[in-house]
Amino acid sequence: MDKTKKKRARSEEAKEKQFKRIVDAGRELFLEYGPEGVSMRSLAKKLNMGQASLYTYIPSKRELWFAIMRNDFSIFENGMGEIMQSHRGNNIELLEKIAKYYLKFAQEDERRYRMMFQTPAPSSKNTGPFELQYDSHSIYYLKEIVQKAVEAGEIKEKDVGKLSFFIWGIVHGTVSVIHTEFFGERAKIPDVGSIEEYHSFILKYIKKILNDLLS
Amino acid sequence: MDKTKKKRARSEEAKEKQFKRIVDAGRELFLEYGPEGVSMRSLAKKLNMGQASLYTYIPSKRELWFAIMRNDFSIFENGMGEIMQSHRGNNIELLEKIAKYYLKFAQEDERRYRMMFQTPAPSSKNTGPFELQYDSHSIYYLKEIVQKAVEAGEIKEKDVGKLSFFIWGIVHGTVSVIHTEFFGERAKIPDVGSIEEYHSFILKYIKKILNDLLS
DNA sequence: TTTCTAAACGAACACTGTTCGGTTATGCAA
DNA sequence: TTGCATAACCGAACAGTGTTCGTTTAGAAA
Numbered sequence: 057m058d059k060t061k062k063k064r065a066r067s068e069e070a071k072e073k074q075f076k077r078i079v080d081a082g083r084e085l086f087l088e089y090g091p092e093g094v095s096m097r098s099l100a101k102k103l104n105m106g107q108a109s110l111y112t113y114i115p116s117k118r119e120l121w122f123a124i125m126r127n128d129f130s131i132f133e134n135g136m137g138e139i140m141q142s143h144r145g146n147n148i149e150l151l152e153k154i155a156k157y158y159l160k161f162a163q164e165d166e167r168r169y170r171m172m173f174q175t176p177a178p179s180s181k182n183t184g185p186f187e188l189q190y191d192s193h194s195i196y197y198l199k200e201i202v203q204k205a206v207e208a209g210e211i212k213e214k215d216v217g218k219l220s221f222f223i224w225g226i227v228h229g230t231v232s233v234i235h236t237e238f239f240g241e242r243a244k245i246p247d248v249g250s251i252e253e254y255h256s257f258i259l260k261y262i263k264k265i266l267n268d269l270l271s
Numbered sequence: 272m273d274k275t276k277k278k279r280a281r282s283e284e285a286k287e288k289q290f291k292r293i294v295d296a297g298r299e300l301f302l303e304y305g306p307e308g309v310s311m312r313s314l315a316k317k318l319n320m321g322q323a324s325l326y327t328y329i330p331s332k333r334e335l336w337f338a339i340m341r342n343d344f345s346i347f348e349n350g351m352g353e354i355m356q357s358h359r360g361n362n363i364e365l366l367e368k369i370a371k372y373y374l375k376f377a378q379e380d381e382r383r384y385r386m387m388f389q390t391p392a393p394s395s396k397n398t399g400p401f402e403l404q405y406d407s408h409s410i411y412y413l414k415e416i417v418q419k420a421v422e423a424g425e426i427k428e429k430d431v432g433k434l435s436f437f438i439w440g441i442v443h444g445t446v447s448v449i450h451t452e453f454f455g456e457r458a459k460i461p462d463v464g465s466i467e468e469y470h471s472f473i474l475k476y477i478k479k480i481l482n483d484l485l486s
Numbered sequence: 487t488t489t490c491t492a493a494a495c496g497a498a499c500a501c502t503g504t505t506c507g508g509t510t511a512t513g514c515a516a
Numbered sequence: 517t518t519g520c521a522t523a524a525c526c527g528a529a530c531a532g533t534g535t536t537c538g539t540t541t542a543g544a545a546a
Contacts, residue, residue: 062493064542066542097532097533105494107495108496109495112494116535117534192453192455195458225445226441229441229442237391240406246432247431248432249433257437264484280525281513324526326505331504395504397504
């Protein structure tokens with residue numbers, strides 16, 4: 057146990073460090089127990105600080121959720137951006153890569169995936185910068201690719217907006233379906249096999265859709 | 272205000288009536304404010320009864336949610352069953368009808384749709400019969416149709432289980448995507464147009480997938 | 487060294503879902 | 517018709533929550 061007297065974070069640097077400490081510990085707890093399973097008291101305890109002190113750094117549990125998720129979404133979106141930058145040539149192939157990336161991301165860390173794409177933010181009347189600036193870059197990236205594919209004549213459909221949402225819906229929907237509790241395990245386990253098997257199944261068909269259906 | 276003295280529901284019939292009153296009022300409030308926005312106290316108040324009295328009829332808010340949703344899922348599943356029974360011939364056409372039915376269902380009452388397919392059940396340690404018996408019949412129906420289509424040679428793919436989840440994922444995913452708050456309105460509104468427009472867009476492509484891709 | 491801002495925090499507030507204990511209406515047996 | 521056991525009913529209490537208040541005081545700036 058650290059019995060040294062508590063310091064106060066007054067410099068900009070120290071304050072950012074404290075903020076990061078809160079977000080990191082919050083993320084760990086949120087992933088382990090879900091936002092509902094974590095109280096601000098328990099978070100404060102883990103950080104060895106008073107409950108009220110948390111509120112010098114974040115205005116609400118909701119805003120903490122957005123702050124935590126900002127990092128993970130940045131990781132996801134940066135990965136997407138890198139794929140786009142390093143890719144050369146055919147845009148349909150790029151879309152395949154993005155789909156594959158999404159599947160890999162879901163498989164890599166299921167708890168993270170569910171937190172990002174399925175768990176709703178806790179509610180609160182207090183907003184903050186992270187919620188206000190919250191916006192999904194992924195859909196803009198996707199639109200960008202679809203736009204190029206249309207211009208290159210690789211996709212016949214001209215409605216880039218609708219088609220982008222449609223593609224997102226397919227990839228996200230087909231993956232999500234086995235990560236939800238919506239269908240009990242009763243139905244899922246005998247039907248879809250392991251996640252790996254199911255993922256390679258849907259990847260096959262997503263490729264088909266991208267190649268055969270849209271060209 | 273009803274100032275007549277309170278009666279007690281002791282007959283099986285009267286108890287069922289009370290239960291139904293609770294479920295109906297609960298449904299109204301849940302749809303209007305969401306499960307989180309409704310307290311058991313406010314529900315009791317609306318029903319002109321004590322808070323504790325609710326618990327002679329349901330063991331938890333969570334179980335109330337399952338009781339409420341049971342009705343709506345029955346409506347959805349019965350509608351699906353009727354379509355299946357009245358349909359003759361080609362199973363791909365039947366799948367198209369089911370997809371169309373899902374879209375119509377979502378369009379008909381968005382609040383209901385979101386409650387059923389997007390809102391997670393409130394959590395509680397107390398379970399009850401409605402939660403325990405909760406199971407999604409839709410996926411079994413869907414599997415049934417896919418099975419027949421495979422047997423009739425209308426679908427080449429042999430893995431009925433995976434394919435059924437895949438199809439569900441496509442329909443649910445592409446519809447859900449415009450009913451979530453995941454993408455801010457910023458991105459959605461200029462891109463997908465009205466719900467009607469978007470729905471007819473995705474229906475066109477779902478038909479294509481069913482006809483061109485799987486046969 | 488003094489001043490003064492704001493980080494830190496225990497206590498309190500207003501809420502929540504749920505349980506407890508007592509009251510008493512009510513269906514049923516005598 | 518009467519007496520009785522049962523369980524519907526309910527106000528109060530309990531254990532929790534997110535958040536705010538008021539106070540203390542560390543520590544950067546003067």
